[in-house]
Amino acid sequence: MNLLWAALIVVCVAAVAVAAMLLVRRGAPDGSYFEDGDRAAAIFGILATGFAVLLGFVVFLAFESYDASRSGAQTEARTVAQQFQTAQFLPDDAGARLSGELICYARSIVYGEWPVLESGRRVGEINPWGVAMFESLRAVEPDAASEQSAYDKWLDQTSERENARADRLHGAEGVIPTPLWIVLLLSAVVIFVLVLFFADSGERMIVQATMMAGVAIVVVATLLLLRFLDDPFGPGVGALRPVAMERTLDILEEAQAAAGISVSIPCDERGVADGR
Numbered sequence: 151m152n153l154l155w156a157a158l159i160v161v162c163v164a165a166v167a168v169a170a171m172l173l174v175r176r177g178a179p180d181g182s183y184f185e186d187g188d189r190a191a192a193i194f195g196i197l198a199t200g201f202a203v204l205l206g207f208v209v210f211l212a213f214e215s216y217d218a219s220r221s222g223a224q225t226e227a228r229t230v231a232q233q234f235q236t237a238q239f240l241p242d243d244a245g246a247r248l249s250g251e252l253i254c255y256a257r258s259i260v261y262g263e264w265p266v267l268e269s270g271r272r273v274g275e276i277n278p279w280g281v282a283m284f285e286s287l288r289a290v291e292p293d294a295a296s297e298q299s300a301y302d303k304w305l306d307q308t309s310e311r312e313n314a315r316a317d318r319l320h321g322a323e324g325v326i327p328t329p330l331w332i333v334l335l336l337s338a339v340v341i342f343v344l345v346l347f348f349a350d351s352g353e354r355m356i357v358q359a360t361m362m363a364g365v366a367i368v369v370v371a372t373l374l375l376l377r378f379l380d381d382p383f384g385p386g387v388g389a390l391r392p393v394a395m396e397r398t399l400d401i402l403e404e405a406q407a408a409a410g411i412s413v414s415i416p417c418d419e420r421g422v423a424d425g426r
Contacts, residue, residue: 152386156374160367167342167366168359171349180352194344201337205372208326208334212379215325219382220390222317227394229311230256234402236307238411239300244290248283248304250415255279256399258421260392267322267383275319279421280312321382321390334376338369 184190230252237248255277263273287305292298345365349358382390406413417423 156371159374160370163370164363164366167362170342171346171358171362172355174346175349175351175355175358178349178351180350182350183347190347194341194348197337197344198341201334201341204337205334205376208330209372209376209379211325212376215321216379216382216390218317219319219321222314222320223390223392224394225314226259226311226318227256227398229307229314230395231398231401233304233307233311234405236300236303238409239296240290240292240304241297244286246412246414247286247416249411249413250417251279251283251286253399253402253413253415254417254421254423255283256395256402256421257417257419259395260399261420262422264383264392267319268385268389270381270384273319273322277315278423279417282416282423283308324380326376326380334373338373341365341369 182190234249234252237245237252239245240248258277258279263277266273287301290301292301342365345362348361378384378386378388405411
């Protein structure tokens, strides 16, 4: 979330709401437009409580989606590092090829998929390097017991990586449907309008302005928070970044140097296949 834009939106909406309150206050009767203040306050309390409950549930749902995307990204990166280790126990040629394709997979996530997610576009359900690893594994014929065990482990880790990838991409789709956004925005407008009827010419301007500003700031800030949670890959503070996968790439590079592992990497630094 861009904090500058968010702060600007909150300030502008609050300023407009306060200006509307003070304008209405000029012609308001002493004691507000309501003849029975207690009854009006009760009705306002019911509407505000309903809006708060609905907003709370939606925020909880959106935060769960945000957290699932974050956890999915971390699990995916961790599984890539584990599969790199597993690949070293496969037959030499296959292990070197699969290790290189894993590095290409990680690079494509960091430099290919993540910028697409940040721009708000959709990413394909299947990563091309996932397909390449599947094709490479089909050619593997494990003989030794250790190779057979590594082969089975690789299949399990592939399922875990694909599930984690699905969790990561789920948050990019957004979990809040358009009708729900309409209901939330309509409810917010109704609350603002109802607050205007509490305009009281007999009450000090600062009190009236503060009341309206407080309502506007809380409602708008919460809606902006909801928008951020519904788009966790957007630009700004708090957005998800490929930190875990970048760390995995560093780990794989260090592992190659420390263990003297020979890897055939069929892509460039951005994860694009050679020859494309």
